[in-house]
Amino acid sequence: VYDKREYCNWVEVAGGGVGSLNACFLAKRNFQVDVYEAREDIRVANFARGRSINLALSYRGRQALKAIGLEDQIISQGVPMRARMIHFLSGRKSAIPYGTKSQYILSISRENLNKDLLNAVEKHPNVKVHFGHRLEKCSLEEGMITVLGSDKVPKDITYDLIVGCDGAYSTVRNHLMKKPCFDYSQQYIPHGYMELTIPSKNGDYAMEPNYLHIWPRNTFMMIALPNMNKSFTCTLFMPFEEFEKLLTGNDVLGFFQKYFPDSIPLIGEKALVQDFFLLPAQPMISIKCSSFHFKTHCVLMGDAAHAIVPFFGQGMNAGFEDCLVFDELMGKFNDDISTCLPEFSRFRIPDDHAISDLSMYNYIEMRAHVNSRWFIFQKNIERFLHAIMPSTFIPLYTMVTFSRIRYHEAMLRWHWQKKVINRGLFIFASLIAIGSSYLLLHYMPLERIPYFISQ
Amino acid sequence: VYDKREYCNWVEVAGGGVGSLNACFLAKRNFQVDVYEAREDIRVANFARGRSINLALSYRGRQALKAIGLEDQIISQGVPMRARMIHFLSGRKSAIPYGTKSQYILSISRENLNKDLLNAVEKHPNVKVHFGHRLEKCSLEEGMITVLGSDKVPKDITYDLIVGCDGAYSTVRNHLMKKPCFDYSQQYIPHGYMELTIPSKNGDYAMEPNYLHIWPRNTFMMIALPNMNKSFTCTLFMPFEEFEKLLTGNDVLGFFQKYFPDSIPLIGEKALVQDFFLLPAQPMISIKCSSFHFKTHCVLMGDAAHAIVPFFGQGMNAGFEDCLVFDELMGKFNDDISTCLPEFSRFRIPDDHAISDLSMYNYIEMRAHVNSRWFIFQKNIERFLHAIMPSTFIPLYTMVTFSRIRYHEAMLRWHWQKKVINRGLFIFASLIAIGSSYLLLHYMPLERIPYFISQ
Known part of the structure; x- marks a missing residue:
């Protein structure tokens, strides 16, 4: 069925380059890929300043870029950030490291990243990028799309697979929403x-x-x-x-x-x-949906599948990891789309829902907890425990940012670790209380106790 | 601004008659109302069997019908249901009353109800019903709609207010979804x-x-x-x-x-x-959204605002109560739409979200708990407490079905009552345990206790 190897890959470059990245992955697997992009080519057009939050590239995004041979080029254009620098109201500043001394996240330019990814896409002879083509309609049952180019004449084209990487306000997803049993929420x-x-x-x-x-x-x-x-x-x-x-x-x-x-x-x-x-x-929107695929005709990736709030710096990283996970599944199932699509939904949805929840949690943590002594105390305990038990205890931030531990496993592990730490602290505090009462009663002259208590 | 009193009211009759009911309410307030209905007139057309679950009319729905003078006519065509009749696997049957002896819900025909409501609508000279008119587009900023009648020529019409009562798959709501800060979920x-x-x-x-x-x-x-x-x-x-x-x-x-x-x-x-x-x-879908209105141009009611699962029998009742609440607000604010719309969202959303959650809860209760001894025991305790303290303790089912206590207050009160009952049962059980130990120790010859315990 897939001998034609003619695939249609939807891109929204402003959505973070997920479309371009995925086109590279599919191209490497020898599929014919058409990429439709609603905007003009950002490398030639006078690009209007987009609604962008700075990108923080971390391990998951880097692993995806590495798989298409672009990691070194991208990181050479980023600025490493090794710690948070908290600015208190008093003017005092305090650094809280993200991880170990060798670990850092990278501040990169969204525009440069997207340009580099487009250049990488165009090196593949089996990919064609169509700029200025808007998606008018998607007939998912037939795998047919209707696009509108600069000539304003709607064109119908049929593909074996429609990959929707068209961002938080995805047109492909809007068509999926009309299909039965598609769960969706936007907040x-x-x-x-x-x-x-x-x-x-x-x-x-x-x-x-x-x-x-x-x-x-x-x-x-x-x-x-x-x-x-x-x-x-x-x-x-x-x-x-x-x-x-x-x-x-x-x-x-x-x-x-x-x-x-x-x-x-x-x-x-x-x-x-x-x-x-x-x-x-x-505004900032958080979008969840399920499932990510429709029969063997369509799949969503990146913000189209899971727009998340930006407070964990994982939006692009999660989108890039979608492509990597999909590529890994394609490898495992010998490019069999009919097996890969349901498996991608089954495997990936718990993870993308978890990073969505974690980002929402960090939305409170970053603005409200990060400047409390308790937060810094906890971070220090976490660092200490991680140093002495590096594989047993891993701080949440490290699991999310510097590993490819599945997001939903990171979340479960974090809940478990919090419980253990809190119990540990409770036992520790109890022991101190018991120990000091013991010392007090044994070594203090009895007649001084009433005086001591009245103090 | 509203001197024209020309309003557009969207109806989906198959959605439960919320549109017709609301048209009656608006007509009574002397507004000019156009009702657009996608289907043909169900009173003349050969109506195909709809995808309907039987309707259970209860207090909220009846109060709304009463306000437009239709209650007696509708209930004369319903069959009272005074209790659940549980059919056990063994063939045994057991009745669990819904409330007191005088309380019952009514099984009514959706088709008859919709026909009666349409007849009531047409008695108002200031309402015009346009059958076979499909909503093509909604320009919410301008209050303009584009409808497609049997002549297939799109017509643009501007109204002061667009009321979307067009059911769970509402077209009006789909247009609202594109507006910023509109929260939505479907499951x-x-x-x-x-x-x-x-x-x-x-x-x-x-x-x-x-x-x-x-x-x-x-x-x-x-x-x-x-x-x-x-x-x-x-x-x-x-x-x-x-x-x-x-x-x-x-x-x-x-x-x-x-x-x-x-x-x-x-x-x-x-x-x-x-x-x-x-x-x-x-399939069955549960839809929540917020808010229900857009500026002073548009408002959603009924399933369009809150499709709920049918396990509490409140879908139509909640939709009808929407109309009643809106009418009450219109009375309170002298027909001032610009005050009423935001107030309707503020007041009604917590209630419609609560009945959505309660219906989801009943989805488990009805199929899994209703045949347990514990459930029947609880229902008996609830009936007993309600009988001795009728205004302090009201069973959840009674609050939802036989009163107009706001849904979200019913939910809060139910949580509180459950807590009180469980504590009461715990104390009661403790007292019995203490009492019987006391009796045991006092009245049983001491030498028999070891023997008694070894039993």
Whole structure:
């Protein structure tokens, strides 16, 4: 059935390059791949600034890039971030490492990544990229798509497999939704985000470069990621209702003076006000669905299958790992699509749902817990336990970011580890309490006890 | 702004008559209402058998019908059901009352109800019903709809308010979904349903008529509701994978002989096999969304706003109560739509989400708990407590079915009552244990205790 090896692969490059990456994987397996991209070629067109949050590339994304031979090229253009740098309101700063000394995540440019992936795609003679082609309709039963190119004449084309990598607002998924027994949920969080810039200072980074800077302020927060050109991209996350209270330049400056005073000289008063009102705050959506495939005709990957909130830095990494997992299954089942598609849904959905939940959890942790003593104390205990029992105890962040432990297993393991730590701390505290009472009663003259207690 | 009083009200009659009912409410408030219905007039067309589960009309639905003066007419065509009649595998039957002696739910025909509602709508000179008009598009920002009538020419019409009562697969809601910050979830349950018929026997009901008959069998169940023509409509609820195992007439008969032996002579072997393969098992979907309105242009009601699973018999009742609540708000705010719409979302969403959750809970209770001694014991305790403290303790079923206590308050109260009962039972059991030990130690000769314990 699949002798034709003519596949259609849907791409939304702005969605994180999942489509291009997957086209490379399919091309390596000798399939004929057509890639349709709604936008013009970002390498030639004057690309409008997208609604992007900085990308943090970690182990899962790197393993996928490695499999298509692109890892070294991509990481050479990234800035390593080895720790969180917490900016307290007082101006004090404190670093909390992400993992061991050799572990780091990479701040990379979404635009460069997408361009490099497109270049990689076009090296394959069996892939054709059609820019400026919008998906009008999908007839999933027949594997037929209707696309609209620049000539505005709808074209019907039939393929053996439709791969929907067309992002959070996926058209392919919208067609899947009409099929029976397709579960779906979309949830907007109350926060919006806005991007600001800290330019370079005297030709160098204005802050310590190898950190992900965080200004946690409980109900809202700001982060900053380093760029190759020595600037930082800041992202302010805040409830929409708070954004709506800031109506004038003075409101904005007053707000920053109150909550992020150290950032004002870095961003610059004028640029801050200008950038703040350039674009409205953008919404963030969390999407889950099940299953990811339809019969043997269609499969979803990346944000189209699971748009997640950005607070674990795993959106692109999870999407890239989708492609890697799919490729591994194709290898295991000898390119048999009819086995691979249901297996991909069965295997991958628990993991993508888990990273969605974990990202939602981190949405609270990052802005509210990260600046508490208890958080830092826990992180230190985790680091200590991991150092003495590296394979038994692995911090959640390490499992998610620096390993390919399945997301849902990482989540289960994390719950178990938390329980063990809390019990351990309880027993430890009880022993100390018992021990000190014992010492008190044995070594303190009896007549002093009433006096001691009355103190 | 609303002087024109020209409103567009979307109806899906097969969706339960919510659209017709709401048109009556709006007409009574002197609005101009256009009702668009995709199907032909069910009163004249040869109506194909719909995908319907029998309707159980209870207090909320009746109160809504009462407000438009239709209650008596509708209930005169219903069959009262005063209790569940549990059919055990052994053939034994046992009745569990729904409430007090005077309380009952009504088995009514969806078709008759919809016809009566349409007749009521057409009595209002300010309502016009357009049959055979399909909604093509909704431009919510402009309050414009595009409809396609029998002439197949799309017509654009602008209204002050678009009311989407177009059922679980609502087109209006699909347009709302594209608006920012619209939360949505759809979930199919693993069970499907299938309708069968128990015909009348010698001109009379073949079973006791004033009951909702239940055959609970843990992972699946069958129910039967009486019709006015002395027949019963049975509905078999079962996981799709179980349906798929029954491929031949003999499979079906074997299955019924094993699990519902007493129903075979009532349905008839031949009819059973014939009806079983007439239509495939139908899926059931649970839909939640938020909010129900968009600016001052659009609002959702009924299944369009909250499709729920049918296990609490509240689908139509909740939809009808939507209309009643909206009418109450219109009264409170002097027909000011711009105040009513956000207030309707704020007030009604917690209730519709609660009845959705409660229906999902009953999906397990009805098929798995209803035949346990513990369930019957609990129901008896509930009835006893309600009898001695009628306003303090109200069973969940009574709150949902025989009152207009807000659904979400009923749910909270139920949780609280369960806690109190369990504590009460625990204390009661402890007192008995303490009391009997006391008696044992005081009145039993000491030398007999070791002997007694060794027994």
